[in-house]
Amino acid sequence: MHFLVTGHTGFKGSWLTLMLGAAGHTVSGYSLDPEPGSLFERAGLSDQMESDIRGDIRDFDSLTTAFVDVRPDAVFHLAAQSLVRESYAYPRLTIETNVVGTMNVIDAARAANSVSGMVVVTTDKVYRNVNQVAGYLEGDALGGHDPYSASKAMADILTQSWISSFPGFPISIARAGNVIGGGDVCKDRLVPDLMAGFASDSVVPLRYPAAVRPWQHVLDCLNGYTMLMDRTLTDSLPFVNWNFGPGPESFKTVAQVADLSASFWGSGASWSDIGGDHPHEAGLLALDASRARNELGWQDRLDFESSVEWTVDWYRSSDSGQNPLLLTQSQIAAFGELAPA
Numbered sequence: 001m002h003f004l005v006t007g008h009t010g011f012k013g014s015w016l017t018l019m020l021g022a023a024g025h026t027v028s029g030y031s032l033d034p035e036p037g038s039l040f041e042r043a044g045l046s047d048q049m050e051s052d053i054r055g056d057i058r059d060f061d062s063l064t065t066a067f068v069d070v071r072p073d074a075v076f077h078l079a080a081q082s083l084v085r086e087s088y089a090y091p092r093l094t095i096e097t098n099v100v101g102t103m104n105v106i107d108a109a110r111a112a113n114s115v116s117g118m119v120v121v122t123t124d125k126v127y128r129n130v131n132q133v134a135g136y137l138e139g140d141a142l143g144g145h146d147p148y149s150a151s152k153a154m155a156d157i158l159t160q161s162w163i164s165s166f167p168g169f170p171i172s173i174a175r176a177g178n179v180i181g182g183g184d185v186c187k188d189r190l191v192p193d194l195m196a197g198f199a200s201d202s203v204v205p206l207r208y209p210a211a212v213r214p215w216q217h218v219l220d221c222l223n224g225y226t227m228l229m230d231r232t233l234t235d236s237l238p239f240v241n242w243n244f245g246p247g248p249e250s251f252k253t254v255a256q257v258a259d260l261s262a263s264f265w266g267s268g269a270s271w272s273d274i275g276g277d278h279p280h281e282a283g284l285l286a287l288d289a290s291r292a293r294n295e296l297g298w299q300d301r302l303d304f305e306s307s308v309e310w311t312v313d314w315y316r317s318s319d320s321g322q323n324p325l326l327l328t329q330s331q332i333a334a335f336g337e338l339a340p341a
Helices: 012-021 060-070 084-089 091-112 147-163 192-199 216-232 254-264 292-298 305-319 324-336
Strands: 001-006 025-029 051-054 074-077 117-121 169-176 203-206 212-214 241-244 251-253 270-273
Touching: 001 012, 001 060, 012 025, 012 216, 012 324, 025 060, 025 091, 060 091, 074 091, 074 169, 074 216, 084 091, 084 147, 084 216, 091 147, 117 147, 117 216, 147 169, 169 216, 192 203, 192 254, 192 305, 203 254, 216 241, 216 292, 216 324, 241 292, 251 254, 254 305, 305 324
Parallel strands: 001 025, 001 074, 025 051, 074 117, 117 169, 169 241, 203 270
Antiparallel strands: 212 251
């Protein structure tokens, strides 16, 4: 099967590209240029793809031309402005990319006349966050305190309305939260900051060490996306929205992640609390993934400690000179042999 992945040069998109390739599929992509030092760049993923197309999803004409030319069988839509802090600096760009861009991708997929199904990826931050301990269910109210969260909630609602208004074109929505894994280089994210600091023997400054997050390995998250795609293409699903998040045992503070990462890294790795005032970020945000477990048979294969260990091992091995492409492919293969955690 030929998949087109928007946002394929990003962190999740790069892992998904290799995951699909490992399963024997053909993969094309449409995205902005990768960040310097990204997994996509370091692993030479352009050579692993059928078509590596660079463009902005806000450009509807170029996007549609790409879809018509590539003629994919199915589409994973991951392209987004995905950083909360960046959304405060560029709110218009964030909203245009995440809302209008999502509409463009859906419309371009329909125009291609080859696409049999689509998974639109939003985020756990689409929910109206009231800092509840229980995970949010798919039917809970949506919201958005910051421009990023609001834009993704709008994209989610837009997709739901499109599904209702234009039946006959199978689309599912996947919502997930914090994922970790090798090769992430986005700024203002915990793991890339920790790994860069540890590698340079620097004390890593943390903004919110007491903030609690559900931590999940990128492969567990993407395994949910691919299982959802399989069902979207083959069955009439009873629901549109699907959560993919770990259970309460993976709800850990930023400080706990930093401490465990430092212990796996060794060599005096350390961090500090810088305090001060910073833009608002959610204190606690978790998903209830019962629907995906019960209806799709999805479940995490890596527990919290293993997720951190695999992540640190990727960065340490890469830092010591191992090939990033082979490292990633090796972890994908090992993941495929695991039973649910």
